[in-house]
Amino acid sequence: MDNITYAYLETTNYCNLDCSFCNRTDVIGELQHMPLYKWETLLDGIKHHPIEEAKLMGMGEPMLHPHFDHICRMFKETFPKSKLIVATNCQYNIKEGLEFRKKFQECMKYIDVLYFSIDGWDESYERDRAPAKWNKLIKFLKDFETINRYDCDVVVNYVVNAYNVDDIEKVDKLRQENNLGMLRLNIAQIWDENTKMSDDLATSGYSREQLDYLKDTWGDNIMGRSKWDFEDCFWVKNGLYTTVEGDVKMCCMNTGAKPFGNLFENSIDEIRMVDSYQEVKKGCGDNKPTSHCKNCSYKELVPILEYLGV
């Protein structure tokens, strides 16, 4: 069995938003923050794998975990060489004196790359990230000026859909004014095995003009790979996706999948050997995807990424 080198670990499924492109409400169970003793057990159970990069996010807003600073510290103590990435929606208050600010500030010591999720400008931002408020984001960015970033690279992650293409330039200016790192453009995906991108206007309804604009102006900022097929899927070989319950899923392209096992009941190595896991893995390896992968957004994005020259 291959080693796990990339992990996507969810430590809370609480969120303050209900974004139009996120399938969180369809897939989460009971709301919970992972207790620190369980986090310790989880890390202990995977620490024999040489994890090079980890994303502490999932179907929730990581910073809402009351002990997210300890979550980050414990991760780095277990995997000191691993690159730690976190995404945050910035919809909270970090003004001087607040406990929340202290926690946020402490997290910066451990996070290597922090994504500020900003999609759209003003009205389109409030529409797609409801009930987020544009003013709250601007206030957050203002207060962030006085936060010590340590060595953390703070970048902007922008989920592109057919209705917010025209706002990219303005958000890029906002990024520069706030001395943030690169603008990462992610063409919106659909993280649900039962929905095709072609059935959804926001993810498939780009005009030729919009695509040409994206290609000519933002080609270098667009993330992803157009040369991709199921046999290239790294999740089945080297990835790990876990939910706040400790459930193991295959990837973030199918967050609604039935879990293959639970890390608090079985070891990760046992879970990766179960038939259902091996079937998905073999399906990808043979380029004959199982039903788990039938609407994989990586595959569905290939034609558009090809057009965009990515």
Ligand SMILES: C[S@@+](CC[C@H](N)C(=O)[O-])C[C@H]1O[C@@H](n2cnc3c(N)ncnc32)[C@H](O)[C@@H]1O
């Ligand atoms: C699921 S969120 C969790 C972290 C946090 N709540 C946030 O929004 O930043 C992680 C990242 O995935 C992005 N994301 C959510 N739904 C997406 C989709 N359908 N396609 C592409 N990226 C998506 C978010 O914008 C965010 O940058």
Ligand code: SF4
């Ligand atoms: S994208 Fe992030 S902020 Fe938006 S609903 Fe999903 S988890 Fe919450």
Ligand code: SF4
């Ligand atoms: S849906 Fe299948 S092919 Fe797509 S990322 Fe997940 S495991 Fe890989």
